[in-house]
Structures are given as C-alpha cells and as structure tokens.
Amino acid sequence: MREAIELSLKHVGRTGPNPSVGCVIVKDGEVVGRGVTALGGRPHAEPQALAEAGEKARGATAYVTLEPCSHHGKTPPCANAIVAAGIARVVVAVADPDPRVSGRGLKILADADIEVTIGILQKEARRAMAGYLTRQTKGRPQVILKLAVSSDGMLGRVGAGQVAITGAEAREAVHRLRAQSDAILVGIGTALADDPELTVRLAGLESASPLRIVLDRKAEMPVTSKLAKTAKDVPVLVAVAPGAVGNRAELASMGVEVLEVPGVEELLGALAQRGVSSLMVEGGARVATDMLARGIVDRIELYDSPVTIGEGGIPSPISAGRLPAGFVKIDERQVGSDRLQIFERLPASAWV
Numbered sequence: 259m260r261e262a263i264e265l266s267l268k269h270v271g272r273t274g275p276n277p278s279v280g281c282v283i284v285k286d287g288e289v290v291g292r293g294v295t296a297l298g299g300r301p302h303a304e305p306q307a308l309a310e311a312g313e314k315a316r317g318a319t320a321y322v323t324l325e326p327c328s329h330h331g332k333t334p335p336c337a338n339a340i341v342a343a344g345i346a347r348v349v350v351a352v353a354d355p356d357p358r359v360s361g362r363g364l365k366i367l368a369d370a371d372i373e374v375t376i377g378i379l380q381k382e383a384r385r386a387m388a389g390y391l392t393r394q395t396k397g398r399p400q401v402i403l404k405l406a407v408s409s410d411g412m413l414g415r416v417g418a419g420q421v422a423i424t425g426a427e428a429r430e431a432v433h434r435l436r437a438q439s440d441a442i443l444v445g446i447g448t449a450l451a452d453d454p455e456l457t458v459r460l461a462g463l464e465s466a467s468p469l470r471i472v473l474d475r476k477a478e479m480p481v482t483s484k485l486a487k488t489a490k491d492v493p494v495l496v497a498v499a500p501g502a503v504g505n506r507a508e509l510a511s512m513g514v515e516v517l518e519v520p521g522v523e524e525l526l527g528a529l530a531q532r533g534v535s536s537l538m539v540e541g542g543a544r545v546a547t548d549m550l551a552r553g554i555v556d557r558i559e560l561y562d563s564p565v566t567i568g569e570g571g572i573p574s575p576i577s578a579g580r581l582p583a584g585f586v587k588i589d590e591r592q593v594g595s596d597r598l599q600i601f602e603r604l605p606a607s608a609w610v
C-alpha cells in the first residue's frame with residue numbers, strides 16, 4: 259500500500275477532477291503490476307496495473323489507494339475488471355465518497371468472493387488525495403496556504419515589488435506545489451504589487467501550470483499585468499463582486515475569465531463545481547488573514563527564511579508559534595536555507 263500511495267503521488271494535481279489513485283498487484287510476494295491514474299484522469303489505475311500483470315493477476319492481491327469504481331463512466335468499472343482478471347484479494351485504503359461508487363465497488367468485489375480489506379494506511383492515503391476528498395465531502399477545494407516569512411516576521415516590503423525571501427530550493431518546492439494544485443490564488447494587492455506570473459517554471463512540468471485566480475472585487479487588474487497578457491496561454495480567472503465594472507471588458511477581451519461572486523465561499527463552491535479539488539493560496543497578507551479567519555484553510559506550508567526585511571516590512575499574519583487553533587504540525591524539514599513547517603487542520607471525521 260505504501261508503494262501504491264507513492265505511485266499515486268506522481269500525478270497529484272494532474273488528473274482532475276479525478277483523484278490520482280495508485281494500484282500495485284502482488285503475486286507470491288512479488289510486484290507483477292503497477293498503475294497510477296493517467297494524466298487527465300483516465301484510464302484509471304487498476305486496468306493499467308492489471309494489463310501489466312496479465313495472466314499473473316489470477317490469484318494475486320491488488321493494493322489500491324481508493325475503492326475501485328463501480329460506475330459505467332467514461333471507462334468501464336474497475337471493480338468488474340478486477341473480478342474478471344481473477345484477483346483473489348483486494349486491499350483498499352479509502353472508501354470512495356463519490357455517490358456513484360460509495361460502497362458499491364467493494365460490494366461487487368465481495369459478491370465475487372474476493373477477500374476485501376479496507377482502511378490500510380488510510381491516514382496516509384487520505385493525505386495523498388486530500389483535494390479529491392475535500393471536494394467530494396465539503397463541496398469546496400482543499401485550501402493550501404503557502405507563506406514565506408523573513409527572520410523578522412515579514413512577508414515582503416511595501417512598494418518593493420517581489421522580494422526574495424526564500425532561496426532557490428524553496429522556490430523549486432513551491433513550483434512543485436503549484437504543479438500539484440488545480441488552481442492558485444492571490445489577492446489584487448499582491449497582483450498589483452508583485453505583477454506575478456503564477457506559472458510552473460520547472461523543466462518538464464511547464465504544462466502543469468494551474469488555473470490562476472485573482473480576488474479582485476472591483477476588477478482592477480491592469481491589462482498590462484503579466485497575468486492578463488498571458489491569459490491565452492494559461493487560464494486566468496478574476497473573481498469580482500456582482501456588478502463590478504473596472505477593467506472587466508478589457509480583461510475579458512484578452513481572454514481573462516471574469517466571474518461574479520458575492521464572496522470567497524461562493525468562489526470556492528463554483529471552483530469545486532467545475533472540478534477544482536485543490537487551491538493553493540500564495541498571497542498576500544490580507545487574503546491569508548481573511549481565509550484563516552473564515553476557517554477555510556486546510557493546510558499551511560510555512561517557510562521560515564534567514565533573510566531580514568527591516569524597514570517597511572509587511573508583517574505576516576501568522577508564524578509557527580502563532581497559529582489559529584486546530585492546526586497540528588505534520589512535518590518539518592530544511593529546504594536549502596529555509597525551514598519548512600507543514601500544518602494541517604483535519605476534521606476528526608476525516609480520520610475515521
């Protein structure tokens with residue numbers, strides 16, 4: 259199962275709206291087939307692992323991170339494929355909350371006299387598909403807040419544009435996190451101050467750039483911004499208040515999608531509706547504070563840097579020692595010159 263989870267991590271953020279699932283088939287103590295949900299979401303993991311195993315699937319054990327599907331969607335049900343291949347035992351980490359599946363996949367297996375075990379490494383597998391599970395159960399994407407804080411507790415400097423706080427290794431890790439996310443969001447303050455591009459600029463992952471979103475109540479995003487100018491290459495969505503005028507016509511003519519939403523919760527609901535499972539929030543202080551106050555942040559990736567900002571600094575709303583209630587540290591490691599701490603706030607129900 260650990261290997262199946264590792265496999266699934268390879269395609270996180272690139273199978274939407276499907277979860278990235280891993281499947282490993284073992285016969286006589288040897289791995290005979292491996293599969294991960296293909297980029298774009300199909301084929302699913304199991305048929306690929308079964309194809310690799312071929313005749314060796316007969317009498318073998320299949321380890322799958324998510325309950326095999328039972329619905330006739332864009333591909334035939336994986337549970338039926340497992341039965342047809344003669345698998346003897348199926349070990350599943352997490353039951354599928356998709357109402358089309360939700361226990362029916364397990365039932366198909368059990369009805370065919372396959373031995374089924376559920377819940378193995380459930381916590382790890384849930385973390386690996388947290389985006390999908392959050393969207394299915396809460397009707398909004400998983401929200402990941404990324405913050406880089408200077409040694410004097412600042413996020414940047416007023417009027418200075420983009421200030422390098424973290425080092426090269428952290429920058430690479432952040433771009434990898436962007437690639438694993440379905441969408442990335444900043445506030446209009448950050449869009450104006452930094453003129454960010456918000457794309458993935460890592461060799462081999464250029465096509466994994468997520469949908470770029472700006473919270474921009476008055477539609478103030480400049481038509482000269484990098485975001486607007488690149489909207490035809492990588493999609494940009496500007497979330498405006500109902501009736502906002504500003505630059506919306508010009509932005510729309512440049513290929514920017516202008517979406518009217520009364521508030522951030524409605525935006526998250528609309529994103530989930532269109533299959534966005536994970537949303538990375540990259541700035542700035544006001545957006546971070548607001549999202550934390552609303553209780554809609556699920557995970558915080560906090561980089562502490564040795565760089566000092568000093569005069570004119572923008573204070574960070576949070577620090578490792580000053581987190582809102584309910585967050586627990588799940589990981590801590592050095593990333594180049596910076597210290598990364600990861601916090602999660604999972605509802606108790608997500609662990610059972």
Ligand code: AOF
Binds near residue numbers: 279280332
């Ligand atoms: C599996 N194995 O690798 C994945 C599954 O749109 P469809 O027809 O591809 O179905 C999407 C649903 O399939 C999704 O909501 C989830 O229930 C399941 N994903 N299932 O057996 C896989 N990715």
Ligand code: ZN
Binds near residue numbers: 326328335336
């Ligand atoms: Zn399937």
